[in-house]
Amino acid sequence: MTLKVGVIGTGMIGQDHIRRLTKVLSGVEVAAVADIARDRAEAAAPEGAEVFDTPEALIASDTVEAVVICSWGPAHEEQLLACIDAGKPVFCEKPMVTSEEAALRVMAAETAFGRRLVQVGFMRRFDADYRRLKAVIDGGTLGAPLIYKSIHRNASVPEGLYTSEMPLNDTLVHDADISRWLLSDEVTGVEVRLPRRSTRGGELRDPHIVLLHCASGAIVDVEISVNIGYGYDIRGEVSCEMGVAALPNRPATVVSDQYGIRQTIPEDWRERFIEAYDQEFREWIVAAGQGTATGPSAWDGYAATLVADAALRAVESGAHEKITMIDKPALYAAA
Known part of the structure; x- marks a missing residue:
């Protein structure tokens, strides 16, 4: 059918x-x-x-x-x-x-x-690497998760089409969702810190550091950099009570030659997450x-919408913005 x-x-x-x-x-x-x-x-x-x-x-x-x-x-x-x-x-x-x-x-x-x-x-929930990372966390061999580090880097974004709010209300939702799914947890509060602006981003606020406070007490540390220049770089690492688990770099092929040891970086989201x-x-x-x-x-x-809304409030207030969900x-x- x-x-x-x-x-x-x-x-x-x-x-x-x-x-x-x-x-x-x-x-x-x-x-x-x-x-x-x-x-x-x-x-x-x-x-x-x-x-x-x-x-x-x-x-x-x-x-x-x-x-x-x-x-x-x-x-x-x-x-x-x-x-x-x-x-x-x-x-x-x-x-x-x-x-x-x-x-x-x-x-x-x-x-x-x-x-x-x-x-x-x-789509990150359907990525084989993220699914293996979740299996490790859920397996319990490393103990309870304490900190999850999520890195979301874009080479660049279209000039004029990406507003100052979009790293928080468009990009962050992926990191918020995958963190909730990996940790089987809910986000109860958000903080945002802004380093000095990248000169590549013009008036765009970039980069961002976002802290997601979870109901269990775990903290998610999100780095969002949308004008990093070198490629589309997505990383994740969870620190647990008895060890650490991290996503592998993609693509996984490592080249060794007269110039050293290196891996290519995906150009954009379509290449990194096509599967x-x-x-x-x-x-x-x-x-x-x-x-x-x-x-x-x-x-x-x-x-994810609540997290983005709280992050937008936090970037203005500089405070820990709480999230209240319905049952x-x-x-x-x-x-």
């Missing part, structure tokens, strides 16, 4: 997912696309796919069995609510939404529906074919 999918948003990430769904994975067909720019949607649409003028029309189409949302973040809430109302499984790229209130409305709608339909695109993106969609396709969702939930999207609905408790 082939799952017929509609893709909303045909920018860079939308085009990459269309390529993945049409040329890499099986059991799925991109049957429809929509974008605010129709010419872009027409250019990205696979042969035979219908181009819709609006996301609402795509979601309502009888041809579309499941939806992939790759649109602008502020548009996600309306599109998610429409998918839930239609009873269609939906994969939503991060951020799930852009406010706590929007996250609560999405969770309320999904809870009222009575079944998970939303999967959020936190993780493929795997998250493999698992989503199976679940969506059964009318449900798997992986990162609307609850996880809500938690977890039963729908998400099993996950």
